[in-house]
Amino acid sequence: MLGVYVHIPFCANKCGYCDFHSIVAGSSVIEDYLVALSREIRYWADQLGGRTCSTLYIGGGSPTLLTAEQLSRLIRQLTAEFNFASGFELTVEANPGTLTPAKLEAMAEAGVNRISLGAQAFQNDLLRRIGRTHSVDDIYRGVELIRKYGISNINLDLIEGLPDQKLTDWQAGLEAAAALQPTHFSCYSLILEKGTPFFEEYYRGTLILPDEDEAVGMFEFTQAYLPQLGYHHYEISNYALPGMESRHNLIYWHNQFYLGLGSGAHGYFNRLRAHNPADVFLYTKNWLSGIPAAVSGEYVDRETEMDETMMLGLRLIEGVDEAAFFNRFNVSIKDVYANAVTDLIDRGLLESRDGFLRLTKQGIFLGNLVFSAFLR
Numbered sequence: 001m002l003g004v005y006v007h008i009p010f011c012a013n014k015c016g017y018c019d020f021h022s023i024v025a026g027s028s029v030i031e032d033y034l035v036a037l038s039r040e041i042r043y044w045a046d047q048l049g050g051r052t053c054s055t056l057y058i059g060g061g062s063p064t065l066l067t068a069e070q071l072s073r074l075i076r077q078l079t080a081e082f083n084f085a086s087g088f089e090l091t092v093e094a095n096p097g098t099l100t101p102a103k104l105e106a107m108a109e110a111g112v113n114r115i116s117l118g119a120q121a122f123q124n125d126l127l128r129r130i131g132r133t134h135s136v137d138d139i140y141r142g143v144e145l146i147r148k149y150g151i152s153n154i155n156l157d158l159i160e161g162l163p164d165q166k167l168t169d170w171q172a173g174l175e176a177a178a179a180l181q182p183t184h185f186s187c188y189s190l191i192l193e194k195g196t197p198f199f200e201e202y203y204r205g206t207l208i209l210p211d212e213d214e215a216v217g218m219f220e221f222t223q224a225y226l227p228q229l230g231y232h233h234y235e236i237s238n239y240a241l242p243g244m245e246s247r248h249n250l251i252y253w254h255n256q257f258y259l260g261l262g263s264g265a266h267g268y269f270n271r272l273r274a275h276n277p278a279d280v281f282l283y284t285k286n287w288l289s290g291i292p293a294a295v296s297g298e299y300v301d302r303e304t305e306m307d308e309t310m311m312l313g314l315r316l317i318e319g320v321d322e323a324a325f326f327n328r329f330n331v332s333i334k335d336v337y338a339n340a341v342t343d344l345i346d347r348g349l350l351e352s353r354d355g356f357l358r359l360t361k362q363g364i365f366l367g368n369l370v371f372s373a374f375l376r
């Protein structure tokens with residue numbers, strides 16, 4: 001399995017909580033970036049020499065800020081130059097307010113078969129509060145347009161734990177989202193990242209977040225509600241109809257290889273975890289002058305690969321397949337992590353069942369504590 005991730009680091013506006021690599025830029029900066037990106041695509045296509053890739057994910061930033069022509073050009077180059085497996089998953093992240101018939105038509109014709117729509121909330125005041133430029137009506141219009149152009153595999157991103165968000169807001173939002181019948185939900189908890197406006201506001205005391213009981217209530221409501229509608233909880237933050245799990249993200253959670261193309265993109269390929277510098281102008285300048293943008297990264301040795309396989313795999317609700325771990329590393333999980341596993345099982349945070357080592361219900365809430373036990 002080899003995934004391909006392509007980063008489009010442009011947004012119409014910076015959201016208050018966002019620490020993703022993205023900037024607000026004019027059309028010539030965007031166009032120059034796309035020319036530079038086309039060179040990196042060509043470079044990696046040559047490096048791969050026809051090796052089969054299994055998924056393509058175009059994320060951001062806001063990929064749908066590109067024009068229809070730019071989207072079409074980018075996706076067509078990627079699918080022409082890389083050797084994707086037949087029926088491969090091709091996802092584009094979309095912001096509801098930026099979707100137009102022309103962009104949907106261009107994406108559908110270029111082979112996009114999955115859209116991940118950043119709905120985030122179903123209350124206009126909450127959307128405004130977090131700095132989103134779309135409205136609830138834009139979400140409805142977006143979903144309708146996506147379906148109109150024949151793309152039926154739709155993920156809705158939602159954020160729980162927003163400032164001023166009540167448990168009842170979350171419940172009503174999730175119900176409204178479910179009424180749209182997407183194939184997949186990503187329900188992320190708000191994380192305050194250093195350097196963001198929300199981080200500053202929080203420490204000034206002007207950002208009121210739901211208390212812990214309310215935050216837990218949101219997570220528990222989601223865990224109970226979505227499975228009743230047929231969405232199974234397959235990763236800490238993700239729910240899908242059967243067979244509609246994100247194939248691209250499963251590559252990450254199974255700790256398999258993926259390329260990261262574009263400014264600030266991260267990749268893991270041939271045992272090297274690498275990333276391009278998160279600087280649109282440097283990235284563009286280098287590729288336009290024929291110099292591959294400097295990539296920094298580190299070689300992943302066998303021990304680190306085992307640790308990462310555990311930490312990423314435990315994010316999956318089914319857990320880590322003990323036989324697959326043995327086949328990959330020729331040693332069992334319990335031999336490598338005997339003390340950590342025994343301790344976490346005794347504390348009720350992990351369980352070993354049916355050949356899988358997985359988080360318990362309590363372990364899901366204390367995921368970071370569990371993951372850190374697998375760091376050597």
Ligand code: SF4
Pocket residue numbers: 010011012013014015018019020022060061062095
């Ligand atoms: S749209 Fe997404 S990437 Fe852009 S600023 Fe908002 S959260 Fe960040």
